[in-house]
Amino acid sequence: MRLIYSLLGILLFNSGFSQNRAGKPAENYVLVIHGGAGTILKSQMSPEKEKAYRDALTLALQQGYAVLQSGGKAIDAVTAAILVMEDNPLFNAGKGAVFTSEGKNEMDAAVMDGSGLQAGSVAGVTVIRNPILAARAVMEKSNHVMMAGKGAEKFAADQGLQIVDPSYFYTEERWKGLQRVRQEDSMKTELDHGGKKTTQAFLFENKDSKFGTVGAVALDKSGNLAAGTSTGGMTNKKYGRIGDAPIIGAGTYANNKTCAISCTGWGEYFIRLVVAKTISDMMQYGKFSLADAANELVMKQVPALGGDGGLIAVDRNGRYAMPFNTEGMYRGVVHADGKIEVLIYK
Amino acid sequence: MRLIYSLLGILLFNSGFSQNRAGKPAENYVLVIHGGAGTILKSQMSPEKEKAYRDALTLALQQGYAVLQSGGKAIDAVTAAILVMEDNPLFNAGKGAVFTSEGKNEMDAAVMDGSGLQAGSVAGVTVIRNPILAARAVMEKSNHVMMAGKGAEKFAADQGLQIVDPSYFYTEERWKGLQRVRQEDSMKTELDHGGKKTTQAFLFENKDSKFGTVGAVALDKSGNLAAGTSTGGMTNKKYGRIGDAPIIGAGTYANNKTCAISCTGWGEYFIRLVVAKTISDMMQYGKFSLADAANELVMKQVPALGGDGGLIAVDRNGRYAMPFNTEGMYRGVVHADGKIEVLIYK
Numbered sequence: 001m002r003l004i005y006s007l008l009g010i011l012l013f014n015s016g017f018s019q020n021r022a023g024k025p026a027e028n029y030v031l032v033i034h035g036g037a038g039t040i041l042k043s044q045m046s047p048e049k050e051k052a053y054r055d056a057l058t059l060a061l062q063q064g065y066a067v068l069q070s071g072g073k074a075i076d077a078v079t080a081a082i083l084v085m086e087d088n089p090l091f092n093a094g095k096g097a098v099f100t101s102e103g104k105n106e107m108d109a110a111v112m113d114g115s116g117l118q119a120g121s122v123a124g125v126t127v128i129r130n131p132i133l134a135a136r137a138v139m140e141k142s143n144h145v146m147m148a149g150k151g152a153e154k155f156a157a158d159q160g161l162q163i164v165d166p167s168y169f170y171t172e173e174r175w176k177g178l179q180r181v182r183q184e185d186s187m188k189t190e191l192d193h194g195g196k197k198t199t200q201a202f203l204f205e206n207k208d209s210k211f212g213t214v215g216a217v218a219l220d221k222s223g224n225l226a227a228g229t230s231t232g233g234m235t236n237k238k239y240g241r242i243g244d245a246p247i248i249g250a251g252t253y254a255n256n257k258t259c260a261i262s263c264t265g266w267g268e269y270f271i272r273l274v275v276a277k278t279i280s281d282m283m284q285y286g287k288f289s290l291a292d293a294a295n296e297l298v299m300k301q302v303p304a305l306g307g308d309g310g311l312i313a314v315d316r317n318g319r320y321a322m323p324f325n326t327e328g329m330y331r332g333v334v335h336a337d338g339k340i341e342v343l344i345y346k
Numbered sequence: 347m348r349l350i351y352s353l354l355g356i357l358l359f360n361s362g363f364s365q366n367r368a369g370k371p372a373e374n375y376v377l378v379i380h381g382g383a384g385t386i387l388k389s390q391m392s393p394e395k396e397k398a399y400r401d402a403l404t405l406a407l408q409q410g411y412a413v414l415q416s417g418g419k420a421i422d423a424v425t426a427a428i429l430v431m432e433d434n435p436l437f438n439a440g441k442g443a444v445f446t447s448e449g450k451n452e453m454d455a456a457v458m459d460g461s462g463l464q465a466g467s468v469a470g471v472t473v474i475r476n477p478i479l480a481a482r483a484v485m486e487k488s489n490h491v492m493m494a495g496k497g498a499e500k501f502a503a504d505q506g507l508q509i510v511d512p513s514y515f516y517t518e519e520r521w522k523g524l525q526r527v528r529q530e531d532s533m534k535t536e537l538d539h540g541g542k543k544t545t546q547a548f549l550f551e552n553k554d555s556k557f558g559t560v561g562a563v564a565l566d567k568s569g570n571l572a573a574g575t576s577t578g579g580m581t582n583k584k585y586g587r588i589g590d591a592p593i594i595g596a597g598t599y600a601n602n603k604t605c606a607i608s609c610t611g612w613g614e615y616f617i618r619l620v621v622a623k624t625i626s627d628m629m630q631y632g633k634f635s636l637a638d639a640a641n642e643l644v645m646k647q648v649p650a651l652g653g654d655g656g657l658i659a660v661d662r663n664g665r666y667a668m669p670f671n672t673e674g675m676y677r678g679v680v681h682a683d684g685k686i687e688v689l690i691y692k
Contacts, residue, residue, distance in 0.1 A: 117618045117651065123469075123588070124494055144587045145617045148470055149495050151586020240497020241490045242469070249595040249620035271491045272463045274595035274623040281624055285632030305463065 028318030029221050031064040032333045033057060033081050035091045036212035037264045037310035040328025042345050050344065053090055053330055057342045060084035061334040064216060069338070074218040074226035074260070075113045075136075082109075082132045082228050085214035089171045091330075092212025094130055097169050097232025099178040105169035107232050108246035109135040114225035114254035119145050121246035122152040126169075129162040132230045135246070137161060145248060149240075174235070181236040213245055215262025217254070217314045225260035225316060227252050227276070234267075243267025249277035256316060258283040259290050264329065265309010269302050279313060290315040291323075298323040374664030375567050377410040378679045379403060379427050381437050382558035383610045383656035386674025388691050396690065399436055399676055403688045406430035407680040410562060415684070420564040420572035420606070421459045421482075428455075428478045428574050431560035435517045437676075438558025440476055443515050443578025445524040451515035453578050454592035455481040460571035460600035465491050467592040468498040472515075475508040478576045481592070483507060491594060495586075520581070527582040559591055561608025563600070563660045571606035571662060573598050573622070580613075589613030595623035602662060604629040605636050610675065611655010615648050625659060636661040637669075644669040 035057060042050075064081035068074070086094025097105040109131035110121035120139025123146065128134045134156040138147055141159055157163050215229040229252045231245040244251035244267035251267065253276035254260035261276035270276075275297050282293035294313050302309060303325055310324025312331060322331045322343075332342040381403060388396075410427035413419070432440025443451040455477035456467035466485025469492065474480045480502040484493055487505055503509050561575040575598045577591040590597030590613035597613065599622035600606035607622035616622075621643050628639035640659050648655060649671055656670025658677060668677045668689075678688040 119618050142585070143614065144585070145614045146588040146593070148586040148588055151584065155585040238497065239488070239490070239501040240494040242492040242494055247492070247593055247595075248617050249593075249623060253620070268489065268491045271594050272465050274599070274620060277595060277620040277623055278627055281627035282631050285628050285634070286630075288631075 026219075026221050026223055026318075027336050029068045029219050029336050030314055030318050030320055030333065031061060031068060031077050031081060031216065031218040032312040032314055032320045032322060033060050033064070033085070033214070033216045033331065034262065034264055034310065034312045034322070035085055035214050035330030037308075037324045037326045037329035038212070039326060040330070040344060045344075053344060054342050056085065056088045056090055057330060057332040058340055060216070061332050061340050061342070064218060065334045065338060065340075068218060068220050071221050073222070074220040074224045075111065077218040077220065078111065078216040078226045078228040079132055079136060081216040082214055082230050083130055086130050086132060086230055089173070091214045092232040093214040093230040094232075095169060096171055096174065098174050098212065098235040100233070101182070101236045101238045103178065105166060105232055106237070107131045107230070108243060109228070109230040110246045110248060110252040111135045111139055111228040112226065112248060112252055112254040112260070113139065114227070114256040114260055117255060119248045119252075121146045121248060121252070122156070123148040123242045123246045124240055125149070125152050125156070126166050127153055127163050128156045129164045129168065132228055133161050135228070146246065148242075177235050185236060213251070213264035215252070215264060215312060217260040217262050217312050217320075219260070219314050219316065219318050223256065223316060225254045225256050225314065227254040227260035227262050229262045229264075244270035244275070247271055249274045251276060253277050253280055255280050259313050259315040261311055261313045263309060263311040265302070265324075265326070266307040269305050269307025270309065272305065273297065273301050275302065275311065283315070290319050291321045294321040294323050298325055372567050372569055372664075373682050375414045375565050375682050376660055376664050376666055376679065377407060377414055377423050377427060377562065377564040378658040378660055378666045378668060379406050379410070379431070379560070379562045379677065380608065380610055380656065380658045380668070381431055381560050381676030383654075383670045383672045383675035384558070385672060386676070386690060391690075399690060400688050402431065402434045402436055403676060403678040404686055406562070407678050407686050407688070410564065411680045411684060411686075414564060414566050417567050419568070420566040420570045421457065423564040423566065424457065424562040424572045424574040425478055425482060427562040428560055428576050429476055432476050432478060432576055435519070437560045438578040439560040439576040440578075441515060442517055442520065444520050444558065444581040446579070447528070447582045447584045449524065451512060451578055452583070453477045453576070454589060455574070455576040456592045456594060456598040457481045457485055457574040458572065458594060458598055458600040458606070459485065460573070460602040460606055463601060465594045465598075467492045467594060467598070468502070469494040469588045469592045470586055471495070471498050471502070472512050473499055473509050474502045475510045475514065478574055479507050481574070492592065494588075523581050531582055559597070559610035561598070561610060561658060563606040563608050563658050563666075565606070565660050565662065565664050569602065569662060571600045571602050571660065573600040573606040573608050575608045575610075590616035590621070593617055595620045597622060599623050599626055601626050605659050605661040607657055607659045609655060609657040611648070611670075611672070612653040615651050615653025616655065618651065619643065619647050621648065621657065629661070636665050637667045640667040640669050644671055
């Protein structure tokens, strides 16, 4: 599968790619990625761990850039970048997904191609090695947009995607994370029942170990926008909870007329505000710039309801934004000239 | 449960309801409902069946109106109206839900309260008698917005909602519908494999027996907007497909600043266009009227992609719209003066 994606750029280049209105490939193409937002403090990060994150983000950008640079599609660049992060246990997506309260890994993913508003997503899947490929298959090989659970897994298997034993997703760090959050959650319950308020700091720490997402957005040489998001969801989640990542319009959206968006953070707030589509609508109907619309959501509307997180966004002119209202967000951008920037803290 | 809702209006009235800015309860309150859109032709409807639909829609409006008239909340009126339709086998929601390809009934539902942008939804539930009550419980009793499958069912049971044997949802008409659609789908597959195009009319007929939804939107005396949607999904659906009904922003949305929306139709197109939130955004950021925004989506954007359906909408001033681009849509409205209108055809 990795080979296929490595070859995709070359194939697309050889088959000739479509051109923008001026008849010439645009040179403002760009890829932006994130690996989750939260209380990421330099004081709590070892140099080794920071290097591992930077290396992983750089590799994801390089894989996606190879697609764009050779004239490939935005949707392929987004997929290539997300595959790198899904396969790296540092991120809460694919290998490295967090555990549910039942000790399982239940993953969600979505993609959207802004060129024709095609979209696909999967929710609550447990045996698909790369959920982002399942979301793409839903988009490209079915009449549906969203599939969940066993049904989505059957579809992915029917499409020949790699099915793995659930143990593939086990990582010691995430398993320890589940035990820690279980303990914190039960402490919180005890405190609540005792009539005492839990401290804000305590809740935040707990929440940060619960959330995490990866995502990518891209503008290609032909002027097409695409977005993708993949996540292991919340540590210790119950009741088949679905977050914003697989919900088209909430955590993921792309429209060639406006922008491509991938969100990360406290999913419930991003669903209630339909964050990604709202940014697109503010640009289309309210004449907002991408930066102003993205800031309005991340810095005002989400915090006003009590939520937090961040997002990455790129518009049809190649302008991009990476706002977040947490301490940090793993993020990076690669420009048309190949220059790579990777950032973690504020 | 029905008794509780019948009593709700009285209780809310006695406890005193909040008032609008002028300090006086608004008298422009209104409830609008739908029971699904499709190729509903008078020529194919018996007088008895038409009367049964009109009676059911009237009862749903009466139940919701009782809540509004006595000063109850929009969200309670929406719930009361949807409960009537979920319990009536005429509609594809609750009792009367269509069958999946595996011969099961898998239901989705969502509610949203525009007063605080609270929302709740369930997807792919099979044993909850009234999915709309499960969506409300997610909104009111959990920290989540969306739950799916067995997890959602466990949550509903934990909350004391009525759990039924899946056979409760069996109706002979829907079972026959599954056999008919199975046959049509296999014929379609044969035709496709034979390289022949299926006719548009054939596809439409098949599609109509596949879709159906119920929904309600309301403005209460205090100026609060709410929306709810419930569905049995698509006949013969596979792979855990999730439609637009349970997706906040797509099939269901409410915001006191703008409007409340519930959609019905070919869900995939409503998801890709994030129809409900787009209408809200066009009003908020583009200064569209409710009617203009709703028409733009139903008469232009949805058909432009190849989809069809309709929606009901009410804005904060009590103006409402019920556009659809199909032959018919079961729908009705009750005004503050208690006047009830029920419509089926164009």
